[in-house]
Amino acid sequence: xxxxxxxxxxxxxxxxxxxxxxxxxxxxxxxxxxxxxxxxxxxxxxxxxxxxxxxxxxxxxxxxxxxxxxxxxxxxxxxxxxxxxxxxxxxxxxxxxxxxxxxxxxxxxxxxxxxxxxxxxxxxxxxxxxxxxxxxxxxxxxxxxxxxxxxxxxxxxxxxxxxxxxxxxxxxxxxxxxxxxxxxxxxxxxxxxxxxxxxxxxxxxxxxxxxxxxxxxxxxxxxxxxxxxxxxxxxxxxxxxxxxxxxxxxxxxxxxxxxxxxxxxxxxxxxxxxxxxxxxxxxxxxxxxxxxxxxxxxxxxxxxxxxxxxxxxxxxxxxxxxxxxxxxxxxxxxxxxxxxxxxxxxxxxxxxxxxxxxxxxxxxxxxxxxxxxxxxxxxxxxxxxxxxxxxxxxxxxxxxxxxxxxxxxxxxxxxxxxxxxxxxxxxxxxxxxxxx
Ligand code: XUL
Ligand code: CO
Numbered sequence: 001x002x003x004x005x006x007x008x009x010x011x012x013x014x015x016x017x018x019x020x021x022x023x024x025x026x027x028x029x030x031x032x033x034x035x036x037x038x039x040x041x042x043x044x045x046x047x048x049x050x051x052x053x054x055x056x057x058x059x060x061x062x063x064x065x066x067x068x069x070x071x072x073x074x075x076x077x078x079x080x081x082x083x084x085x086x087x088x089x090x091x092x093x094x095x096x097x098x099x100x101x102x103x104x105x106x107x108x109x110x111x112x113x114x115x116x117x118x119x120x121x122x123x124x125x126x127x128x129x130x131x132x133x134x135x136x137x138x139x140x141x142x143x144x145x146x147x148x149x150x151x152x153x154x155x156x157x158x159x160x161x162x163x164x165x166x167x168x169x170x171x172x173x174x175x176x177x178x179x180x181x182x183x184x185x186x187x188x189x190x191x192x193x194x195x196x197x198x199x200x201x202x203x204x205x206x207x208x209x210x211x212x213x214x215x216x217x218x219x220x221x222x223x224x225x226x227x228x229x230x231x232x233x234x235x236x237x238x239x240x241x242x243x244x245x246x247x248x249x250x251x252x253x254x255x256x257x258x259x260x261x262x263x264x265x266x267x268x269x270x271x272x273x274x275x276x277x278x279x280x281x282x283x284x285x286x287x288x289x290x291x292x293x294x295x296x297x298x299x300x301x302x303x304x305x306x307x308x309x310x311x312x313x314x315x316x317x318x319x320x321x322x323x324x325x326x327x328x329x330x331x332x333x334x335x336x337x338x339x340x341x342x343x344x345x346x347x348x349x350x351x352x353x354x355x356x357x358x359x360x361x362x363x364x365x366x367x368x369x370x371x372x373x374x375x376x377x378x379x380x381x382x383x384x385x386x387x388x389x390x391x392x393x394x395x396x397x398x399x400x401x402x403x404x405x406x407x408x409x410x411x412x413x414x415x416x417x418x419x420x421x422x423x424x425x426x427x428x429x430x431x432x433x434x435x436x
Contacts, residue, residue, distance in 0.1 A: 002087065003080065003083050003084050003087060005069070005084045005087060005348050006084075006087055006088070006091060006348050006349070006351075006352060007348065007349070009023060009091060009349060009352055010023075010091070011090070011091055011093060012024060012025060012091060012092055012093060012352070012356055013025065014026075014028060014029040014030075022353060022356070023352065023353075023356065024356075025356065025359065025360055025363070026360055027360045027361075027363040027364040027367065028043075028359050028360050028362075028363035029363075030093065032367075034366065034367055034370045035325070035370045035373065035374065037329075039363060039366070039367075040095060042330070042366055042370075043334070043335050043359075043362055043363065043366055044095060044096060044137070044330050044333070044334030044335055045092075045094040045096060045334065045335050045336075045337070045359055045362070046094060046095075046096035046097055046098050046137040046138075046334050046335065046336040046337070047085075047088060047089055047092065047094050047096075047097050047098075047336075047337055047355060048097070048098050048099070048295075048336055048337060048338050048339075049085055049097060049098065049099035049100070049103040049104060050099070050100055050103045050338075051308060051338065051339060051340030051341075052085070052088065052340070052341075052351055053068070053070070053081050053084065053085050053103065054102075054103050055340050056071065057341075057343035057346075058343070059343060062343070065343045065344065066343075066346060067346075068081075068084075070084065073106040073107075074106060075106065075117060075120065075121070077106075078104060078105050078106060078117075078121050078124075079121070079124050081104075082104065082121065082124045082128060083128075085097070086128040086132055086134065088351060088352065088355070089132065089134045090132050090134070091352060092352070092355050092356070092359065094134070094355075094359070095133075095134065095135060095334075096134065096135050096136065096137035096182075096334055096336075097134060097135075097136060097137065098136070098137050098138050098139070098140070098185075098336050099136075099139060099140070100139075100140050100141060100142040100172075101114070101118050101139075101140075101141050101142060101171070101172050101175070102141075102142035102145060102146075103142070104118070104121045104125065105117040105118050105120070105121045107146070111164065111167055111168065114168075114171075115171045118171060118172070118175055119178075122175050122178060122179060125179060126178070126179060129179065129180075135180060135182070136176065136179045136180060136181040136182065137181070137182055137183060137293070137333075137334045137336060138176070138181055138182065138183035138184060138185045138226070138229065138265075138293070138336070139172055139173070139175060139176030139179070139181045139184055139185070140172065140184065140185040140186065140187065141165075141168045141169050141171075141172040143165050143168065143169075143188070143189070143190065144187075144189035144190045144237065148161055148164065149161065149165070149190045150190065151190070152190045152191055152192070152204070152238075153165035153188070153190055153191065153211075154166075154188070154191055154207050154208045154210075154211035154212075155188075155190075155191045155192070155204040155205075155207050155208050155242070156207075157200075162207060162211065165211070166211060166214055169186075169215060170218060172184070173215070173218065173219070173222065173224060174222070176224070176226065177222060177223070177224045177226070181226050182226050182227070182332045182333075182334075183226045183227045183228070183229050183265070183293060183332050183333065184215075184219075184224070184227075184228050184229065185229045185230075185231055185265050185293075186212070186215070186228070186229070186230050186231065187230075187231035187233065187243075187265075188208070188230075188233075188241060188242065188243050189233070189237050189238070189241070190237065190238055191204075191208055191238075191241060191242050191243065192235070192238035192239065192240045192241035192242050193238060193239060193240055194238055194239050195239070204242070205242060205255075208242055208252070209252070209255065209256030209258075210256075212228075212230075212256060212258055212262065213256060213257070213258065215228060216228060216258060216261045216262065226332060227263050227292055227293075227331075227332045227333070228261065228262045228263070229262070229263050229264060229265040229292045229293055229333070230243055230249050230253075230262055230263075230264055230265070231243070231264070231265040231266070231267060231270070231295065232244060232245050232246055232248065232249050232264060232266065232267075232270060232274070232281070233267070233270040233273065233274075233306075234270070234273050234274040234275075235273065236273065236305070236306050244274060245270075245271070245274040245276060245281060245284075246264055246266065246281045246284040246285045246288070246290070247284055247288075249264060249290075250284075250285075250288045250290060253290070259288075259289075259290065262290070263285075263290045263291060263292030263293075263333075264285045264290050264291060264292050264293075265292055265293040265294065265295060265333070265336075266278070266281045266282060266285060266291075266292075266293075266294050266295070267294065267295035267296075267297065267338060268294075268295070268296060268297060268298050268299070268311070268316075268320070269295075269297055269298060269299035269306050269307065269308060269309075269338075270295075270306070272298075272299045272301070273299065273304075273306060277319075278316065278319075278320045279319045279320055279322070279323045282294075282320060282323035282324060282327070283323050285327075286323060286326065291324075291327045291333075292331075292332070292333045293330065293333025293334055293336065294320070294324070294333065294334075294335055294336065295336050295338035296311050296317070296320075296335045296336065296337055296338075296339075296358070296362060297309060297310065297311060297337060297338045297339035298310075298311050298312070298313065298316070298339075308338060308339050308340045309339060309340075309342075310337065310339040310354045310355070310357060310358040311337075311339070311358050311361050311362065312357060312358070312361055313361070314361055314364050314365055314368070314436050315365075315432065315433070315436045316365075317361050317362055317364070317365030317366075318364075318365035318366075318368040318369050318372075318432070318435065318436045319365075319369075319432070320365065321362070321365050321366040321368075321369040321370075322369040322372055322373070322378075324369075325366075325369050325370060325373050326373070326379075335362055337355060337358050339354070339358065341354055364436075365436070368435040368436045369435075371435055372431075372432075372435050377435065378428060378431065381424060381427075385421075385423075393410070
């Protein structure tokens with residue numbers, strides 16, 4: 001039985017690019033074949049529980065703006081929330097959703113009570129998943145909201161907090177596994193410092209390395225088949241977070257022997273906060289072999305803050321999916337909208353419209369990117385740019401078969417100096433605008 005929250009809005013259908021119906025997809029036809037694969041299977045959309053159903057519309061100067069019938073700390077409210085959440089997922093026709101433990105159940109007086117409640121609500125989620133066919137892209141633990149985590153979870157100076165966080169993650173991994181989750185995400189919002197004056201950085205990094213090793217070890221023993229993902233973010237809430245960006249996390253994983261075990265969940269807004277573009281983060285992860293999944297929301301370029309807005313820039317989105325397609329596309333990962341409404345968007349239909357637009361811009365971007373891949377629009381030029389490295393001498397250098405002295409002797413024997421070639425940047429940028 002419907003909760004009636006979304007009124008008479010029916011299932012969103014694909015109507016094609018000429019449709020002016022705001023409740024229709026213009027670019028997202030899940031069954032459309034792109035590069036031999038259904039669009040739905042390329043994009044693997046997920047709706048997040050937290051911003052859509054938990055966030056009350058607060059900002060640093062103002063309180064709650066949203067009024068939702070499930071805003072209460074009871075199991076009854078949690079069940080109503082689950083019903084409405086699955087109504088949104090079904091309306092949109094997305095294949096996946098994601099949640100934190102704290103999103104789906106009210107916190108108990110003890111960890112044991114919290115875990116019992118988590119499994120209780122998982123019964124509801126399991127039944128809904130069974131009825132709708134909607135799957136869990138990833139589960140995660142909220143190790144940042146409660147005051148016990150104010151000085152970190154894994155990186156807390158107090159080992160009891162480390163242990164509490166570890167036990168919480170175990171419970172969340174168990175529930176994720178039970179619900180057939182395809183990934184488990186770790187975002188370390190408090191894993192960093194506020195001031196170096198009270199921080200032992202070497203100690204905290206070792207704690208974080210141990211924590212992650214415990215998780216990977218448990219994954220293998222518990223039989224969880226999903227991927228463990230770290231979500232980098234440079235700062236906010238802490239002044240500095242250890243999982244700063246893709247390159248930093250790679251160095252961390254290498255140091256603690258986890259580079260073959262853990263991949264990345266990359267978020268557009270976090271890339272911007274780190275001073276990168278999203279495509280830079282995607283390309284870095286792909287080059288290092290740790291690309292996993294994405295949170296496809298965007299930041300405001302003026303605010304310098306994690307504004308978590310729904311994506312709306314087709315060129316940016318196309319460039320992101322171009323990197324993802326080059327990396328071979330998603331395996332267990334997908335496109336999660338870690339995005340929230342603006343706080344003035346009060347109406348239930350705003351929640352639907354925000355996702356419709358985001359889904360459509362992603363479909364449009366992916367299709368443009370796929371066409372660029374298909375036409376080798378950029379790759380033929382990139383291939384030609386590096387052609388010299390396929391030569392015999394260059395291959396020998398790359399394979400470590402030449403010493404510095406040998407290379408020097410070789411170069412001094414040349415009759416002509418090497419000449420620079422154009423990088424063709426504007427030509428390539430013009431190609432992008434042709435596809436988008
Ligand atoms: C915070 C953020 C989180 C993670 C999951 O910036 O992105 O919502 O995606 O904890
Ligand atoms: Co995120």
